[in-house]
Amino acid sequence: MSTQVETLKQEISGYYLEDFKKELWWFKSIALLPIESKVKDIIVGKTELPKHFDEAKEFGWWRYIIDFVAPSTAKEIFAFMKAKRIEIEKRNTQEELSRLKAEILWEAPVADGTENIDQNSDPSWTSHSTSHSADQQSWSTSSGAGLEGQTSGSSPESATNTSADPRHNIAYGAWTSLLGVGGIETVDSLIKQAEARNLNNIDAAKMKSGMHNLIENLENQKKALSSRLSKRQIKNIDKTIQKMSSGFESLDDEGLVAFKQWNSLKGQIPDELLTAAGMHPRQFSKLAPYADELIGKTPAEIREIMKLKKVDMELSDDVLKLLGSAKDAQEFQAMSNVLSKGKKLTQWAKSLKAAMMIDGACLGLDVWTYLETMDEAELIAKVNQIRAENKKNQATFQLAVWLSSFAIEAIIICGGIGAVGGAPGAVVWLAVWAVTAAVSIGADALYFDTHDFYLQNREDFLRQSRAELRQAVLQWLHTQKFWNQSWNEKIGAPADDIKSKNLDEALYSLLFIEEMRDSTDEMLHYYIASRKSESDFLKDLSPEQAEAFTTSLKRIKEKIAVRTKYLTEQFKNPNLMNKLKSWAGTSGLIDLVAESAGYLKMFEAKKWDENLDYAKNLAQFKSEFFADFPREKVKKLEDLRKNNRFLFEELISVADFDSLMAEGDSPEYSQNLQLIKKYKEWIGLEQRSEEISHFLPQDTNRNMAMLEKLIENGFDEQKLRFETLNKDELVDIVQFAKERNSDLEYSDDVSQNVKYQLAKRLYGYEGANSAEELMAFFSEDKWGVHGIYYTSEWKINRDRLIDSALSQQLPKELKSADVPGLVDRLISGIRGSNIDTKTEAIDPYLQQEFEKVLREILTEELMVRTLEEQTKVKNQISTFVRNHASNGEYLELPYYLIIEAKRAGLGDLQRKFFTWEGGKMKICSMSSEIGSLDAFTGVEKQYLVSDRTKYSPEQQKCIDRVEMAHKKLEDLRGVDGSFGFEDDLDLPRELELMISQEYKDREQVKANLLVYAPWTAASLTLRQSEEYAQYFENLYKGLLLRASQFKLTNDIDDFGSFQEAVRLGQQNIFDKDGNLSVEKDSPLGQQPIKAYYAKKLESLKLKVNGEEKSLKSLWASDKSEERKLGLRASNLVIEKILEWWMLRNVWTTRMNITKMNLNQWLFAQVDKRIQEQISSLEVVSYIDDTKIPECAYEIKTLSQPEEAVIGGLGDLQYQIENQKDTVVWQGKRWNIEYLPKSSEIKSRGHKVKFEQKADNFILSGLSLELSLHEMLWLANFRNRCVSKYHGQKVEFKTDFTSLEILKLRFQPTLVIDGTTLVKRPDLEAKCAALKDDTMVQKLADWLTKELS
Secondary structure, eight states: OOOHHHHHHHHHHHHHHHHHHHHHHHHHHGGGGGGGHHHHHHHTSSOOOSSGGGOOOGGGTTTOOOOOHHHHHHHHHHHHHHHHHHHTOOSHHHHHHHHHEEEEEEHOOOSSSSOTSSSSSTTTTTSSSOOOOOOOOOOTTTTTTTGGGGGGGOOTTTOOOOSSGGSSSSSHHHHHHOOOOHHHHHHHHHOOGGSSSSSOOOOHHHHHHHHHHHHHHHHHHHHHHTTTHHHHHHHHHHHHHHHHHHTTOOOOHHHHHHHHHHHHHHHHOOHHHHHHHHOOOHHHHTTTTHHHHTTOOOOOHHHHHHHHHOOOOOOHHHHHHHHHHHSEEEHHHHHHHHHTTHHHHHHHHHHHHHHHHHHHHHEEEEOHHHHHHOHHHHHHHHHHHHHHGGGGGOOOTTTTOOHHHHHHHHHHTSSTTTTOSSSSHHHHHHHHHHHHHHHHHHHHHIIIIIHHHHTTTHHHHHHHHHHHHHHHHHHHHHHHHHHOHHHHHHHHOOOHHHHHHHHHHHHHHHHHHHHHHGGOOOHHHHHHHHOOOOOHHHHTSSSHHHHHHHHHHHHHHHHHHHHHHHHHHHHTSSSHHHHTTTOOOOHHHHHHHHHHHHHHHHHHHHHHOOOOOOOOOHHHHHHTTTSSOOOOHHHHHHHHHHOOHHHHHHHHHHGGGGGGGGGGSOHHHHHHHHHHHHHHHHHHHHHGGGGGOOOOOGGGGSSSHHHHEEEEEETTGGOOOOOOBHHHHHHHHHHOOOOOOOSSSSSSSSHHHHHHHHHHHHHHHOSSSOOOHHHHHHHGHHHHSEEEEEEESEEEOOSSSSEEEEOOOOOOSSSGGGHHHHHHHHHHOSSSSSSOSSSOHHHHHHHHHHHHHHHHHHHHHHHHHHHHHHHHHHHHHHHHHHHHOOTOOOOOOOOHHHHHHHTTTTTOOOOOEEETTTTEEEEEGGGGGGGGTTTTTTTTEEEEESOOOOOOOOHHHHHHHHHHHHHHHHHHHHHHHSSSSTTTOOHHHHHHHHHHHHHEEEEEHHHHHHSEEEEHHHHHHHHHHHHHHHHEEEEEEHHHHHHHSSOOOOOSSSHHHHHHHHHHHHHHOOTSSOBOOOTTTGGGHHHHHHHHHHHHHHHEEEEETTTTEEHHHHHHHHSSSHHHHHHHHHHHHHHHHHHHHHHHHHSSTTTTOOOOOOSSSHHHHHHHHHHHHHOOOOOOOOOOOGGGGGEEEEEEEOOOHHHHHHHHHHHHHHHHHSSSSSSOOOEEEEOOOOEETEEEETTTTTEEEEEEETTTETTTTOOOBBBBHHHHHHHHHHHHHHHHHHOOOEEEEETSSSSSGGGGOOOOOOETTTEEEOOHHHHHHHHHGGGGGHHHHHHHHHHHHOOO
């Protein structure tokens, strides 16, 4: 092969790689760093293309790490290598390769810095570095770690870094090794300074200063988490701090020069050479004059030249070979200098890598030991193992967790695979009332449904949910034993041999999905999702993929065969059918399927005795399983499981975290720790999936110190001692944002908990207790399977009748004596034919089981919410605090009490601190959450405040963007409907509540930014403002786009329409050059819109640092901030088009949703609005924490009058939220809050100050003495007016446009521009003093002033 051909191949592979890294975006592209040169070798054909990614021996141990940590990235890399190798292999001549190179450069130039704007970047880096081989372990530490998990926190507005970004160089490849969100922000604060955007601009002092800041941050994290950390975690953190501190002490400017030179050499110097060279700089300087003569020579030739030049020194062949490979004298000098400082450089590099592993260090992992032993793969595995424990908590209804077993269910249920579609309730309603359609219904139900059911094959069943498969198995077993019982079966059932095969296929599919529960085999998941038969699926696979799929399928089939054998024997026993007829058929089948899994494990371990039943086999196996542990110790652990389930679950969760627990403290401790690990295995053997808790605390939320003590004392809950906190330690937790905030398995909404438990226990649901996920699970197309479903509201299926709304109204307070009657009423409200299977043979039994299980769940969930149970839990908390906290010391409650409190309806106590002082309990919270403790009446409440009152200018810009985005969304949601009330979009109530909750959460975050330490506040402001702004902006855009698709209505009144609005809002509508690029049927695809946008792309100008630039040039910029600004500007153009197209009277009090014509007048209005707003468009990519002042903290006590204010606000909000069933007030009015720091009432984003005067209250500026409830109502009324009618005049007059005139009511009241703000009788009822016209006029004048 000619040199030219080889060179062209190398160049092309380099271009391919650079483009591929852009596609991956920078964080994923780090996975390529340690294997980049080897990937190029495979692409150009130097080495063989492996069958699978993890078989690429050239990648070394990295092939296993990347495949484990980031399997989808590994798959992308493998597909890329294969595709590009084929492209190059097609070209054999220099001419063909030159043409390919030209095509690549023409289609995707790599030198202009243009990137996909949708992907992640850091805006502030530029560098000389381009591509490199980062195979050296000393720099490429775990570059692939956490790649899959990090995408959730990225900004869709960001863009990929170019190859000129130092984040793609060797150093940063190591730096980003194990970062979580906190770690990334820590590193960014170190390296993203304006004067340090290039490694060459950093001097030794700055480098050391940055490292010291990083170490200080780790110290602060340790302080904040000291009460939660185990002894070993603290020891490991101290070790990391000490090693990092000493590692950089010797760094000077001369050493930093070598450091930079090492970086520029792109990994050419192997680790072992760096540490072994050990020569003094003066020795290498002797070679410098002869560099040109030595370059390109072999070691033997270099020795001859050295001898000739009388350079007397001993250098190894490896060193000489390296020096001879230098491309010029400058690189020769750099290599010499680096080798002369080899040992120090490796020490500095190790300190640098430890800094980048700050997230692992904060978890208490022994980062330094891993670095010293080079066992970095194990470190990555440990960190990701811990993070993997939280993956279910991070699942969303968009089904982000692909590999969990819930994802299989989600593919089937939510993804539309096999979905029936339509609204069965509505169709049946029409049919019932249409006599002429009765015959059609009979034919469908009696024959076709039944016949189709029995003719389903394996491929049909594999795409069904667990609930459907369980029902299918039960139906077949019933007809097998009792023959055709229903009319459906008598008319439509096929021959027995067909039905027998049907059972085999249904059972196979059920076991297949059960085996897939913990499977990480993506190929099997793709097979399920494909809806193809095995043979058809194989046709589309490469030989390598087919082999992998066949092997995996064979393995799973072998397991299914063993489990089927057990179940087939059990089905011969009449027990299951007896259970079915006694309303426990599904539960009985769940038990048998779980037993078959246990049977499989015992069978594989050769521990199954055919002469014993399952229970006896299990008992015997258990005895052997725990043979290495004292029986009394096992019993003690099981007693804990029985008596304190939540504490037991948290304890068992540390089974995988033994690296964070004490080591070698005592043989007793070690044995106890091993028992926990062993018992976790046992749970997997014996426990039904329906019984497994999904609660897993976040990494640093977990109280490892408590769990360590529990292990030390042999699982004796009574001997537990808890670390307490003084005021300074409490402040540390808060100011560094280490308050606990894990997802708990219970919701504040009882009805949601009921649906969650029903889904888990009866239908095989494995998702989170999330409103969105439950809506997706109980989808409309599964109405007959689940009995209830969600569309525009929660509904009950009523077979061939009108489906009715599911009652979710529960009393505010509940006594235990009231529960049985309430449960009876709720059950009677749903009783009927809710479960509707195809054959209908077992429907009555399934219906009775549905009602029975639902009754049990309702009773359980309501009983724990009774006043008696709440008192019991409060007493448990009080006793716990009294026993463990004293003398003003605080503590955080253990999670088992937090969960009990949450379940009892006492709120989320994770972020609360408890103390016992003066013979009573006190509770301290963040000032932003002071209103969440109303359940604890009679308990002294405290709150933590800081003296910081303002945000920095950069923070305020981020906050303003969120406020603006939210206001637009709220105004759109607030458009009046046909009958004069808000909610013209008719969004379903539950979805309205979810949107409102998002803003409530954001308001809390915003308030807490004034409490957090400067660095913490800066990083959280940047990240969370971006997340919330995008949520509101995308949803606003999506709702307008969805409304534009309708012809006769603008209602987005069901879950499917809302999901489509979310999808439309989130999708990328621009290509990399900023051109509009939308789906074929997108509303934005209309020619007038496309033409107008194309014009604005060319003509719209924005000022950037005083220079005017076109929108198109911003998209083409090599600066990330400019590309982000381009994206924001393009979105602004689209937003204005949508507003003027879809809204009439835009942003006035008379705004309504009406589609307008896309004509010249409309686009002229769009032009005006764009010009008004484009100048204020700005991208904040960095917040300088030095401009955020430090603050002092104080713990204050809430006074009794303040408690009365908070209680009154709760009552007021409850009244508002329940005044109309047809309009969702919850959250749309936002929370009405009391701000104790400033004595203000806040609602609708506005605040008004008040003061107390004796028993009365006065609002600022209004000299009118009011009662508490009058003041609260009027304060909220004032905020409503300011929010909606800013800048307008309030008049006191009769509104002759009001409907009140028709009722002959002529009383003057408060009016704005012909709109009555409140009827006079209502005004007088709310505030007695306003019966006097003089007082009402006074109020009108005050409101006008407040609105100005």
